[in-house]
Amino acid sequence: MIIDCHGHYTTSPKELQDYRDAQIKGIEGGGWKPMKHDLNKRVSDQQIRDSVEGAQLKQQRERGTDLTIFSPRAAGMAHHIGDAAVSEHWTEACNDMVQRVVTLYPKNFVGVCQLPQSPGVNPKNCIKELERCVNQLGFIGCNLNPDPAGGYWTDPPLIDKWWYPLYEKLCELDVPAMIHVSSSKNPNFHFTGAHYICGDTTAFMQLVTADLFKDFPTLRFIIPHGGGAVPFHWGRYRGLAQDMKKPPLTDYVMKNVWFDTCVYHQPGIDMMLKVIPADNILFASEMVGAVRGVDPTTGFNYDDTKRYIDAAQISAADKQKIFEGNARKVFPRLAKSAAMAG
């Protein structure tokens, strides 16, 4: 079984964006009133089918993957827009749309939720929606934005006690978080080309500087996009940890952290597989996501990452871990999902 741990609903029906646009218009006009979505009435099952049949489902078939761990569009989260109430309503809408996909294609998708974060608002505010998604909708994880301020990084680092109430709930529910920033309102950071990769790198280094996992031994984080810059600078990170008198990274941060394989060329994947233990790597493609073109040097899509893993010079046992085994460990609720039933 091939499990893609990082797919986003980037192709949702336009009604979702219409709802968001109305929110934003309301905020900008100053006359916004909290307004829950009614998309479950307004979006038909056929629309949901149409939105994924020619995109994510087609790619699953063509590329030979089985199941996508599926979450709302990452750039769409934009926690920096509006206040906590805006974020809550928007988050519910996004999560409910993912749930619609999962309900129609329970063998192809399993849900991971967006959280209703908002800059400066305590993350415990996210617990209610996290519980709804996990306990009621059957989601198996969440995306956690380390910078709800959208490129200004004004909230505390992930190792700060600020985040602890959310971590406690993640542990209690036994679900992991993918550390994933959203769009950037800071003109310095291109979203998929800078903010995403820098968010990953920044989060990892935060985890090096303090032993968060001593307080939360069962907390599990996925750092996407191959861990940002980390595998390329693995010597630097090993050396920095060593200079700080920390244990070797494999006995320390890497007991609770996994990198995904959203690295869009063979040499990058090969290098990553050389330095990062196979136990810490989860297969993912980010499709339909950041890069949509065909690589002229290969004739295949840049984000067809299964090809890189297939071609890698690693053992069959390691491939099995990366494609399936690790995901089952990181997402224990996967075993109970409809995807695995029968």
Add this chain to the structure above:
Amino acid sequence: MIIDCHGHYTTSPKELQDYRDAQIKGIEGGGWKPMKHDLNKRVSDQQIRDSVEGAQLKQQRERGTDLTIFSPRAAGMAHHIGDAAVSEHWTEACNDMVQRVVTLYPKNFVGVCQLPQSPGVNPKNCIKELERCVNQLGFIGCNLNPDPAGGYWTDPPLIDKWWYPLYEKLCELDVPAMIHVSSSKNPNFHFTGAHYICGDTTAFMQLVTADLFKDFPTLRFIIPHGGGAVPFHWGRYRGLAQDMKKPPLTDYVMKNVWFDTCVYHQPGIDMMLKVIPADNILFASEMVGAVRGVDPTTGFNYDDTKRYIDAAQISAADKQKIFEGNARKVFPRLAKSAAMAG
């Protein structure tokens, strides 16, 4: 000849830090008055010798490198402290100390200057010090901080016309800039583990989004630390440029950009050499810099990067470019420096 294009004066005599401490104390007390440094009187030649003999010079000898392109301590620049006048005085002090090293060891070091940047202050304010360093002190380049706000990224991106007066001067003087952030006052960003690497990645992506070098065909940027995350995600960057209908990166950004070899393990260097043309790589070690320990897996210092290039499976011609040839092209004033005389 082996030219290390990225060394910092991290071991300067304590009088330099005393001067800085007095500045900061003055700012904090509210009673700071502009005060030019008198370090050239207060620091003896012997102190300068002592500061590098057991450090940078020793490492040059041990590692077999010849010449270090040498600049003030990057984390020390801290352009976010105080105002433009504070930055100007501090910058003069730092550059003058580098000049002292170069004067004593003209065969071992050649200078690159810090700029007196300050958040929100137009970069043309840096021109006077740049001209002094190049025309009077014989420096051959500068370090340009893309985020003078120290981790808050409140100034415009490098492609903005805000920076153009400085670029015009760089072109006129025919000196390159290394794009190098400084310390971070933002607790989210560890300086050498996150801010540096993310600054590199961010700068590169800014250059992908708009064709700055169309306006400045002779402008040359060095992106240090192996280009941040860029080589690891070379497929992503090629794909993003392609999605944006830009030319292939090698015909575009890479005509004006070089990455250095401050990547502290063999697999990282090998991957970089596989995807980045040898014409775009400059040898560097960042010594004495970010990581000071010995890698237990090799028995050598993490930052002894010459060993990685020596061991790399590339042609002798490519090694010559990386160790020397490219540096001569990127730093044309090197040819006229004392290091190359006689």
